Amino acid sequence: MIYANKGEKMSLADRKVLIAYFSWSGNTKYIAEKINTKVRGDIFRIETKIPYPTDYNETAYGIAKKQHDENIHPEIKDNCDISNYDVIFVGTPAWWYTMAPPVMTFLENNNFEGKIIVPFVTHGGGGGYNIADDMKELAKTATVLTPLIVYGKGNLNTDKEIDNWLKDINLK
Template identity: 40%
Template structure:
């Protein structure tokens, strides 16, 4: 029993070390900032992250656009999330292999990531990658987004990420810069 506990403790220490290692060697890491934005808020945060981190920017775009009417998009999102629906994507990334760190952005829809983001995360093998979520919201912060991303990418290191109220995105540049500095993801 003691040996098993020690091995589990060592495995936990290795996992923590791997996460710290992924964060500390950003000079040699290739960074992708992938995002889905319905209203434009998540796009603004993605652009801040791209500018400060120096990563490549990729917009996740579904084949069929969501309605612009608030109530209609809320109803559609609820149905899709409850059904586990993953919409087809118009924009396709050729490969995830060249990236080590992937920032993944989404609005918080029904306390989780939007269905197009689920499609994107299901489209690649993220094993060994570091995933850093960023979420825009109007009061629900990260919701269960991190938990759901970990389910879709079980062999990845998923960091806690960043949440920004949608009504504050235009003034969030310094806050994003401070967050990226804290997690050591500022381009050198």
């Protein structure tokens, strides 16, 4: 994985920041909004043309499992023109050991040349897997920084963790 050079200060002040995320049950949305209170970018919610069912089993063991097993990347509803952004936070829940398929579609649909991707992942106990590397695979021309990995929607320490993470990756 490519990390930003340590010591290379990347102030966000003169960079255009986008926070793009997919969220099915709200955790990733919550973290996306929390990050945005600190980096003050634009927010884009990735949504599929055909929404996932609201039932957990139907989504997890039905459509999402099928998409995972068959490497299907579903169409997304709107795209977001990323050309004006320098730093793009990309948020996803862990779905079947990697990012959710709509996030794969988002990465494939856009040109990330010269862009910085800052991944953040929420999960249900499995951790962040290799999701940052998987993002790099789909957006080969981007620089992908160290991900933030949060269990569920986080806890009382999450605020501090986000601050420390932003400092570690030189974005604060």
